[in-house]
Amino acid sequence: MSTTGYYELYRRSTIGAALMDSLDTLISDGRIEASLAIRVLETFDKVVSEALRDKTSAKLTFKGHLDTYRFCDDVWTFIIKDCQVNLDQPSTDDSENNFTCDRLHIVACNSK
């Protein structure tokens, strides 16, 4: 609805970090201005957020013991212990779809 800013958290994903590295190279080579790089990243924030919302159907369910939770500055944080994770994706191997972890850290923000 509005043009409010999107979260920058996906910049820390592998694809976001790779994009920033590439933009750094372009700036260092004098091929683009820093301001354009920032614009590219802002567009990335928007697009990745929309793509994750609209173009993904994979689902993940988990069960575990909620150890810690907090809500600060519109960001939820959950730490789940002894967590059993199930991925909803076609696979021949159970171990690829079901796994356990000692500690699962979830950071959740409002969708924009």
Added chain:
Amino acid sequence: MDIQEVVRLINSLYSGSSSTILHSVQQKLQKIQRSEEGAQLADELLKLENVSDQVKYFGALTYRVQLTTRSSTEEQLWTLYQGNLIHLTRIIVIFLSNPEGSHGLNITIRKLMSNLALVFTNINRLQDSTRAIPTWPNPINTLVRLLSLCGQHNVNRWYVGNSEVSSVIESAITAEVPYQELIRFIDSDPWLNKFILAFTRIIVGDMLKYQSKGTYLSHVYEVVHDHIYVSTMALINYNLEAKMLPQDATTNKYSAELFECVREWISYISEAKKHSPHGNMDLSEAFENLIRLMCTNLDNQFPYSRDILEILSDVFSFRSSVVTQEILQELESIFLGVSYVVSSQAKKTTSLGSHDWMLSYMNELVTNALFDDLRQVSDCFVDFLQICMSGICNRLFTQLHASNTDQSQQYVKFLLQLTNFPLVPVLEESYSVKMVDFWYDLCESYVQLPSESLLPDSHDLAIEIFSQVVQIYLPKASLINKQKLLQADLDGESKVHEFDDFRRAIEVLMPMLWCVLGNSKLSNQLILGIIQKQQDGSLDLFQIECMAFMLENIIVDINLPETPSICKVIYDSDFFHNLLFLLKAGCIQSPTDISSQKLKLEYVRTATNLLSVTSKYFHVDQKDLGHVIETLFNCLENSRKFNDTASSEEIEILLIKTITILCKNCREQLLPFLEIFIQVTQAMMYHSSPASNFIREKLVRSIAYIIQASAKQGAEIQGKYIDNMVTMIGSSVHDSDRDNNLFLLTSISELGSGLIQEYDDPSVTQYFDADPLNLRPKVLNIVESRCKKYPTDPAFIEVGCLILGKTLSIDDSDPHFLKFSMSEIMNFALARANTCNLSTGLPYLVYLLERLITHYKATLTRAQFDYIFSNFFIQHYETAIASDPDLIESMIGFINKTMDARPALVVNSSYWDAFILPQFLRYLRAKEHFTISAVTKFWTKTVKLKQQSRDGGLASAKLITSIGDQLVATTMYGLLHTHRSEVFYYAEIIRALVANHPLNTKAWLTAVLPSLCDNPTAHSRLLASLFLTRGSIAANDTIRGWWLQCNNLPRMD
């Protein structure tokens, strides 16, 4: 600056020239835009006549560049402010003289408005009374006043530099425009109305962008609240009341701009509320007007309903704080016909009872099959219910509010009716789809209510309501609806996926409803649904599937052997018979068309999933176990005859997974069937069975689970079974087919995995340690022979390593037939290392060696470690490892793993000084991500050795004395030249150095930094901050700041 040349450049910029030319043109134009002449250029470009719209837009863009780069002084700001206002006024007046032919000017007008929005924010953000323009209270009034005056003047005299115009502008900055004048103004021309709406929208829209970047806007919120809000609400409400006449709906020029303006203001107010007390601005009148327009019904025409429902849906989803209780009350009355929302005021004379509109609108949508619009209504409605959730729950179930029972019943009845909307879910209606979340939340809210607040009959009421919810959703989730979707001629499969999501949502809802309904009213009812026959005695597949699908998610959390109430219902019924009927319908019945093939797959999936989760039932009753196993094998054998290849492969995977789970959970109960399992496996091994290797491997693992249970009969019996299996596997493959030979090894690995056991009878351990049947030599012989046959095939090395390392992660006291000695493992690994292709084989060998080191860490000697390191790494370093980043990573990873297990092995190695330190120091300058990641971990561990033990402390001190300066210099060099995403890795080493050797590190950093790059400010800031920071985040930030400054790059994260 030749203006014609600039115009030529701009036109070439938009003419689609080659990228080289574009780049050069861009560079030239950007240089001019940023220069001192930028403002003059903007003015010249905007003044030009008979030029393209792009040229004018470029003029407005140039003003923007100047505003962001050259507006620090009073004079600069005033010039830009005047220029933007003069040209905005001029261009609007020119536009009004010929609207049809001036559409291209729209983009320039909006850019100039956006520029002025920035000026507005900048001026009011500071509120500096010493400035020439201390505040700009209301840009709307200024523009209205200037447009009125410009219209009276000759537009040709309206140019920058005209002192008369300057003084007009000066007086317009604080102009007050009374309400009547404002209304007269927008009434005078529809375009003026649109432009003023656009201007106010752009101002708050841009403010949202600045706010999201963390700009301090406290004063601006105040100015907006005191001035622009007042004018805008007058504009919006006047437009909503006077300009949106139903009969003009189709020709209305304002509606799009007006609704866009309303949306932006709602967004702005909801955000501003979070940041400032001046964000509290009432939108009630606007909402009242919107609701009135929404409910407009002109002979079953609903001109504005769609747009306004879209606005309301967004409000309920994200911005519910802007709606008052009175508005909620009114909407509840419209949506539900009854209102529970408590108003702090007395009931207002609003259109309570407009529920008829809702029914008429939905009726119209259904009649005309406008399913997208119907979906929109349901979205809005359910989002509305979600924000009233706690109130609804309290009204229905608690004593907190005195409520009328009839009203409650009517309320619930309406909600249930909507959920039970009589069309196909997803395909035609989405009420039931959206309402799943509502019922889930309502049930959760009810469950969490304190018992003392509940009404006496609330539990009965909850059971009644949620039982009805179950009865509504079961037929909705039936695959008969998926069949309709599959048979409908749809573009793509998105609707089918949506239906699958809907089913999963109901599946998640069921366990929540179970909290209220329990086994007697839900689990057992679902089981009864599975066993129920139709009147003619036949079984309804769709019903069985749906019940089984829902039951699975409930049973999965129930320990069946300890739940006699469910076991009894299963025991007394044809539960497994009907479940196997469903399974057989999916596996061994021919499909009639493509859609039925897809549904058959669902039958199999549901039946196998439920069989898996009910497997522990056989702990208490085994009467159906044989039939279940027999049917599963029958389906496995024959499913290919009745299904296409892709489907049968998937079906086989589902079947074998179920068999494996049954064997894992019912080992002892399946012992009597062990011979049958072995016979089936033998048949699959020897004959040309169509079953894939995957199926055969999993079958071996299943048997292994049962064999594991045979230990109770004695170690000799178990040993005999294992021997038979190894012999059978070993003698089953004689051909030279690579996949069959690999299958042989994988089967042994699976057999080993299935036999990992914790067994407290030492005689079993002793038996397998003594290995009277020579199982280990047999297995080793099979593995060696296959690995020799395919010496360079990494898949054989991988599985061989898995077999040899199978017991390295289990306790020595646990029995296992694959407990190889260290020398056997080493010999195997060395033989492979000498014959394999290291680039693909070494990583698997390193995996085996890492497990070996971890297992034998207590007893391993320095000489043994040196032997391993020499034979697997040093010998092959020059020929293979040095040129392969993956192998370098493997080598460093091996050292890191050993450092974790027992650092002394590495630190005291003869290769520590001779090879590891110098080479790993060199790798700090590497460019490959994985090398950097591994080697920085190594150095961080090494520097931190001081914290681990006295020996470690000595080694660390010695290291720092000898190569500390080189380590710091190389780390900083590597850091400076690395990518942004890798800075973090180097920062870890620097943090470790600063924490463990602060004095030395400071001296070395001071010496090395000037030689790396000429940026003394950055260096001194790094040195000053680094030794003061506490915590990893602050230190990483400091180091990243240094990296950014030295590389002259912007901060992006």
